[in-house]
Amino acid sequence: MKALRYAAWDVLEMATVDDPVPTAGEAVLQVAAVGICGSEVEAVAARSPRRTPPLVMGHEFCGEIVAVAPDVTEFKVGDRVVASSLIPCGRCASCRAGAVHLCPDRGIFGMNRPGAFAERVAAPARVLLPLPERVSPVQGALVEPLANGVHVWSRLEQKFPETVMVIGCGAIGLLALQVARAGGALRLVAVDTSDARLAMAHAVGAEPLLNPVRDAVVSEIRAFTRGRGADVVIDAAGTAATRRTAVEAVRPGGEVVWIGTHGDATELSGRDVVLGERRISGSYAVTYDDLRTAVALFAHGRIEIEPWVRPFPLDEGARVFRELLTAPSADYAKALLLP
Ligand SMILES: [Zn+2]
Ligand SMILES: [Zn+2]
Structure with a gap:
């Protein structure tokens, strides 16, 4: 499949990578839209050791399930879903208290496992939420950043x-x-x-x-x-x-x-x-409650995105990244990629 690969320090390029295969507990999504996060642009600019190439980044995404592992029962092929950017361990004291965003053993898409700047991405089913029909793919990719705003409010x-x-x-x-x-x-x-x-x-x-x-x-x-x-x-x-x-x-x-x-x-x-x-x-990251609230805010039409969000084809990802790194456009505040 096609992916926007962070191939080496300062190098982002379109590449052909292996298709993901769902392991136990996982689903594979056809990515509908994925946001470019400021933290990813900053990581490339600063050569952050937290995101070391080669890597496929992308942690703000939604899509449709195209494959599930045999043990996944809560979702099926064809379901529209949005993912949490974090993958909590589910066992530690923070996780058991519902503060999954503070899990010391959390994984992050596009950091310590492949992210969604690609046609498809594998995700543990337990970090997925259903996305209602009336929430568009572009809105779906903004659920995670919106949930960050919801988390601020919850503080x-x-x-x-x-x-x-x-x-x-x-x-x-x-x-x-x-x-x-x-x-x-x-x-x-x-x-x-x-x-x-x-x-x-x-x-x-x-x-x-x-x-x-x-x-x-x-x-x-x-x-x-x-x-x-x-x-x-x-x-x-x-x-x-x-x-x-x-x-x-x-x-x-x-x-x-x-x-x-x-x-x-x-x-x-x-x-x-x-x-x-x-x-x-x-305020750091989001809980599942924050994500559910963010989906509801979009579903009820409470969030304006037209004036400041700009989607681009995945193929233009390397150019868009370069623009964000060197001379960010004044025309938009958030770039999304559509694989
Ligand atoms: Zn982010
Ligand atoms: Zn944990």
Whole structure:
């Protein structure tokens, strides 16, 4: 079969690879659509040891089952499914507590087993969820990133935050904004250094829009909130500067969720956190509940993707990757491949 192969450091190319055969507990999917994740672009750019070529990447995918191992009873050939990107061990304390995303022995598609930048991919049936007919293949490939936005929302204790600010309007930020809207947030503030990305945020419901290149984000957000600050700030960029802005922009008693991982060490005002009882949580990956919620949000038409998602044929994958690595287009925030 055809696959977009990460053949060597800096080299992505179309290749012919062996067709997957389902081993015990597995199904093989005909991939309908697969997203290119920012983490994969970053891994290639940084020659990350977590993704070592030769490798077929791709962990955000959906498709139709074309083969199952004899012991698989929950799915059959012809079923439409979406996969979790993680393959938890199912036995450890985290897995038994339902926190499968924190499993220390988790596998990941396109990292320690072949991913879905290919015509077909094998997947353990236990990490698959049914995909309803009314959820399109392109939406199906966005279930995993949308579930990341749902997971962010699940980290919050406030039930009805009035003002939610999202820093970083890449795919995760644009999805987190829409989860916040579906979750009842009344005002969505988007922050990004790119006006093109802010226009995408506006198209999915954010208003006002702040660009830190020209706007003093913290004083602007205070002006919108009678001097208090946002109830919730989600940092989907993850630099030291954006994490600091998130903490400075949230009101006393408010909540900050960090999901980006661009930078690591971050200097913050400890007094802002202590004297204002501001809470900071991390958000990593997704649970099966998050995935089910994401499927439901798509099924009920709550998520806009037209303004910022662009599908390409799998054959163009190497070119699209090169573009994302060198000169990302301002026309879209998320590229998908259609095998
Ligand atoms: Zn991803
Ligand atoms: Zn586990």
